[in-house]
Amino acid sequence: MKQRIYDSRAQQVVDFAPREPGRVGMYVCGPTVQSAPHIGHLRSALVYDQMRRWFQATGHDVTLIRNVTDIDDKILDNARIAQGEGSSEQWWALAYRVEREFTAAYDALGVLAPTYEPRATANIREMIELIERLIERGHAYRAADGTASVYFDTASWPDYGALTRQRREQMEDAADSANAREKRNPQDFALWKAHREHEPESASWPSPWGRGRPGWHIECSAMATRYLGAEFDIHGGGLDLRFPHHENELAQSSAAGHPFARHWIHNGLVNTGGQKMSKSLGNSLFAADLLAAARPIVLRYFLGSAHYRSVLEFSENSLAEAAAAFERIEGFLERAREALRDPSLNQVQVAEDGRSATSSTMYGSDTRTFGHAEVPEAFADAMRDDFAIPQALAVLHDTVRAGNTALDAGDDEAASARAAEVEAMLDVLGINPLDPAWRSSGDDEAGAARAALEALVTGFIVDRADARKNKDFAASDAIRDRLLAAGIALEDGPNGTRWSIV
């Protein structure tokens, strides 16, 4: 089966073949860093992380660009409002602080860092060049009143509306103009915004038209082209960005002569109480609060469990259901680990000098716990079918059930094969609880406790070997008894001392 994706522009599921075999170029609209991330923002980043991981798992070299919009009306407004209330924070400090909050939330959720994360303020030259090109080609004009503002001339581009299949005359007016008289048509949108008296100097850049700053839409066109070229495979973002943001990106990039994105994809929104979760609506569940209240890996499972195009309705109930489902998977892995425990594990070898010990444990290794397996074909088919994660998860849960049945029957071979498949699927989805990435995030408390136990027991075994070397058998027996009293048995063998919980 070929990879298929729903192309928002074609409004249907189409075959996906990258421009260059084996390489996928993706641009995803990142956040406007104006205030703390909510879980809608996390879902958006997460669905593209899932796609990226899948493309990588199927042998593609993925370049994922996700921008940071760090100059925008809302950032300037928020800084100004806070300053009015006594804050000394500058707009750029606010943007950077919020950017770090986004990064921390992405990291906590296991969203891999994009290949590159360009900031709008670091790409002003590319934006100016693109605007110059549009003026030269007759698709942009300077504001009628002689300010430095520049607008896209929607009437000059017959394809305006191609992405959302709208006729220009029926479209909403662009919301970004301070002065309607500057524009030829109400749909024309700002490419360059003239510096205004009340705005800080630091929020403006020189341009051929005078000091100012870029409009939001031109930022993404310029950054996508700079890092992915004039034509690339996939452009993504939340469904709320289809119009006007993506419509405008498409118009200005095509009018500049760039083929631009071959496919457009849009993630569904996170709603709460039937409404889009949004900063402006004040109904946001902040990422940091939820990450503190729920296990991050469970939150990732939850936010990534719906089809990426569907609405995800957030409620305490749906999160609790997701937690229960995820714990069934974890429960199986734990059970399998106990049943299929490798006898070479928990073995401590004390070196001749008595000062160093090597212990072979499950921790600190980056190989899979249950060995390598391919994901089941039905799972791969689901992922190839426009990333049908709910179907892929159904295969995962079926495999967990089959694994449990094998364990019940004492069929170690089948149980081990199922466990390896489960782990392979979890790795693709980025939710393998045995992956060291989750342990180091402090998410897996049980894992951290086990690692601590291993360190302590290894220390006792080294001390005991030392005592025996010095023929202090009373001391070595005391150590053994102390461990036994704590429920830990030692067994000496040719490869060292093996310990187990009795």
Ligand SMILES: Nc1ncnc2c1ncn2[C@@H]1O[C@H](COP(=O)(O)OP(=O)(O)OP(=O)(O)O)[C@@H](O)[C@H]1O
């Ligand atoms: N509720 C949501 N559910 C899913 N994705 C969302 C949601 N809100 C924003 N996004 C997506 O997150 C990414 C970054 O969003 P951006 O900072 O532009 O948010 P925004 O739409 O301004 O947010 P808000 O509406 O909260 O002000 C975009 O791709 C956007 O579509």
Ligand SMILES: [Zn+2]
């Ligand atoms: Zn964008």
